[in-house]
Amino acid sequence: MTQPTRPLALSLTAAQFDSLPMTGTRPIAYRDLFASHADLPQATRRWAQAQGLDLRALTLRSRERGARSQKFLFALREGLAVESVLIRRHDGYTACISSQVGCAFACRFCASGQAGLKRNLEAGEIVEQVARLGPKVNRIVFMGIGEPLNNYDNVLKAIRILRDRRGLNFPTTGITLSTIGIPKGLKALREEHLGINLTISLHATTDESRAALIPGSRKHPVREVVERALSWAERHNRDVTFVYLLLAGINDSRADLERLVAMLGGQRARINLMRWNPVDGIKLGRTEDRTLLAFRERLARAGIPVVVRDTQGRDITAACGQLWLRDLNGRALAA
Ligand SMILES: C[S@@+](CC[C@H](N)C(=O)[O-])C[C@H]1O[C@@H](n2cnc3c(N)ncnc32)[C@H](O)[C@@H]1O
Numbered sequence: 045m046t047q048p049t050r051p052l053a054l055s056l057t058a059a060q061f062d063s064l065p066m067t068g069t070r071p072i073a074y075r076d077l078f079a080s081h082a083d084l085p086q087a088t089r090r091w092a093q094a095q096g097l098d099l100r101a102l103t104l105r106s107r108e109r110g111a112r113s114q115k116f117l118f119a120l121r122e123g124l125a126v127e128s129v130l131i132r133r134h135d136g137y138t139a140c141i142s143s144q145v146g147c148a149f150a151c152r153f154c155a156s157g158q159a160g161l162k163r164n165l166e167a168g169e170i171v172e173q174v175a176r177l178g179p180k181v182n183r184i185v186f187m188g189i190g191e192p193l194n195n196y197d198n199v200l201k202a203i204r205i206l207r208d209r210r211g212l213n214f215p216t217t218g219i220t221l222s223t224i225g226i227p228k229g230l231k232a233l234r235e236e237h238l239g240i241n242l243t244i245s246l247h248a249t250t251d252e253s254r255a256a257l258i259p260g261s262r263k264h265p266v267r268e269v270v271e272r273a274l275s276w277a278e279r280h281n282r283d284v285t286f287v288y289l290l291l292a293g294i295n296d297s298r299a300d301l302e303r304l305v306a307m308l309g310g311q312r313a314r315i316n317l318m319r320w321n322p323v324d325g326i327k328l329g330r331t332e333d334r335t336l337l338a339f340r341e342r343l344a345r346a347g348i349p350v351v352v353r354d355t356q357g358r359d360i361t362a363a364c365g366q367l368w369l370r371d372l373n374g375r376a377l378a379a
């Protein structure tokens with residue numbers, strides 16, 4: 045699948061915007077690009093036309109409303125569609141956004157990687173998801189479709205655009221990047237001055253069980269992933285969150301628990317324990333409540349901050365890991 049070629053206005057940094065020639069069109073402000081609606085004022089459209097830029101890359105195909113979340117299906121310019129989710133909290137709204145068109149990591153438990161990776165999302169396509177979910181969004185989580193560190197440059201550019209004071213002016217402390225932890229990407233991220241939160245999807249304590257659950261990460265030893273994440277935490281003086289998805293009979297044994305304690309005890313680490321959200325066509329079992337509680341109690345006793353995280357959106361299959369790459373009719377794509 046080929047990448048659309050017409051450049052996107054929302055991929056421009058403020059400096060790139062400033063350096064465009066404005067002759068012949070009415071000047072517009074950088075922030076004018078970030079309105080939440082698809083249809084922008086005529087002056088902005090004329091400006092984009094003169095610049096040879098696309099103002100919008102996403103077309104809203106459907107919007108499904110659940111108890112506390114809404115799922116948006118956005119068509120891309122070349123014919124596929126990605127999903128984004130808006131989640132209501134007591135103090136605002138979280139945008140759960142996609143970073144790639146599909147995912148190469150093929151995690152056994154996740155819908156988003158079932159069709160493989162088609163292409164990276166451009167910075168502007170990432171920024172547009174946030175803009176289109178509306179002005180009430182005050183948190184962003186990279187927990188939709190795709191592996192953000194596998195699209196490093198576009199994701200980092202999008203974060204810079206999102207936080208630019210002259211545009212959306214998004215507070216970086218409200219941005220969470222969730223990753224399976226590609227060591228090279230973590231090394232680079234350590235050197236960025238961004239103020240974002242980092243979440244590592246760990247899910248296993250041995251290389252064998254992690255490779256079975258996350259085939260795309262078999263070249264990344266668990267120890268290296270954890271060390272790189274802790275090094276990021278130390279450098280940025282903040283905790284890193286490790287997500288552990290408990291899967292019955294796969295990673296929820298006493299030995300797994302003790303390895304987890306040994307790995308993360310006494311470090312700048314927190315643990316979010318998660319239950320599996322069912323995905324069509326995938327046969328896995330949710331762990332029993334008493335196992336989940338045993339994990340929580342043991343980790344807490346070891347002094348590791350731990351919470352059981354229950355994701356929103358299961359009523360409309362919009363919870364973590366339930367988002368599919370789709371065609372324009374909304375049909376889920378699988379390999
Ligand atoms: C869909 S991923 C996207 C971000 C990134 N690729 C990652 O894996 O962290 C966001 C989170 O959903 C989790 N997840 C994936 N499938 C899930 C499922 N079926 N149930 C619960 N969580 C799931 C992932 O492990 C990860 O923590």
Ligand code: SF4
Binds near residue numbers: 224
């Ligand atoms: S959990 Fe993350 S890395 Fe794994 S397939 Fe899903 S989106 Fe990709």
